[in-house]
Amino acid sequence: MDSKKKILLIDDDKDFLMATKLILEKGGYEVFLAEDGHSGVEAAKSVGPDLAIIDMMMETWSEGFNVVSQLRTSESGKEIPLIMLSAVDLQGPYQSFEPPDNLPTVDMVLHKPIKADDLLKHVGHLLEK
């Protein structure tokens, strides 16, 4: 029986997906990729991941939030740990960003680029819980 945990990675930067996938695979996980929010939500349904990592800024700079709230209301994403990735430019568009009242919660926010050790450590912790 394959006991590898499944991780879904959603980011619109193909190369970032590839680089992060290599790190996670080295850590012994099975990794699934999605290049936009919509296919990410679809992939979650078909894959049933144990954890999902979502980039905050994709097509629009708040696309990640949409994905998270869709995952949180779906059967496949309701219970799993979610990590939000940000390359946030605090002086940029987020300056005027007012989070909606029903902002979906993620388990962790990590800043890009992520050190390989940190990524594996955090993912490991979240999956242990």
Next chain:
Amino acid sequence: MVEKNDAEHILIIDDEESILDGCRQALEKSGYSVITTSDGPEGIRIAREKKPDLAFVDLKMPNCSGMDIIELLSKDLPGIVLIVITGYASIVSAVEAMKKGAYDYLPKPFTPDQLRAVTKRGLEHRFLKIEADRLREEKERMEKNFITFVSHEMRSPLVTIQQYIESLKAIAGDDLKKEVLEIIERCDKRIQSLQDLVEHWLDLSRIENGTFSQAKESLDLKELLEKSIEELNPLCARREISLVSDLRDDLPNIMGDHESLLRVFTNIIGNATKYTPAGGTISVDTDFDDYYIYVKIADTGTGIPQDKLPFIFEPFYRVKGKAERQKGSGLGLTFSKKIMEAHDGKIEASSKEGEGTTFILKFPRLYEL
């Protein structure tokens, strides 16, 4: 763009019917659309409603003052070109009208050709003014977009390259030769400094176009300096530089942005570490008088030649030239100067070659009124 296919609208306000008729004929013949009225208040109403491109206003009308109409319309309708019609005897009042916002004047009596010439020139002036406004807005918009563009489009690839380097180290790190790992580390460092450069450049651009966010609050400079010193202590220890401070306990608070001032202090002290040899000293002192609060950061480093001192706050300026490049974005001092200016403060440098450099940061002392 100004729409050229539509006839330009011209309003004429004059109490003499014969002038109205004459002007209408001359201007309509040239393809303009003309509205006339012999009543001042009616003229104002029409102008507000129809927003003509150009209006002629007779200064001398029996029931109202042309001067008032000029003043009112130039305030109400910034795009309109106003031309006063005046008798020969009243050049003085024509000048007054121009001070109040009229663009030109047309002395009575005038010929149809004179009328058309003045009209043509007035409309050209309007066209150029609109074009200039449009270009200025376009320029501002492009600057803003460019900053957002750079912020996203330049960071993303850098972040991705760094992530690849991380994955390279993770999947093959143990198998790679020491030399190869060293090359990878060097790539990583160079990318990090490129990223710093992008960040610093973005900050400067934002300070310049006024979108850099700063939250001013009452600040204890001693606390801020201690933080900065703490941050740089390990670096100084590594380079065998002693970092000493003498910070007054009774220093009055200033109004400032915590984050950006911390960066200024760290910049200046960090800068000093680059030019101070092992065994040297960097000292941080504070002081104040009735008007200013001073932060003095002095090093016993190589110093800056007198003829180069005036340029050190310029972006990318390097005292030693390319041969002895120091690490850093080359924007640290420029950033510091701009931030000090944003605090109504000043930064000054003095130096003696071979003895060291002293930076003095001056903040205005504030009093509770």
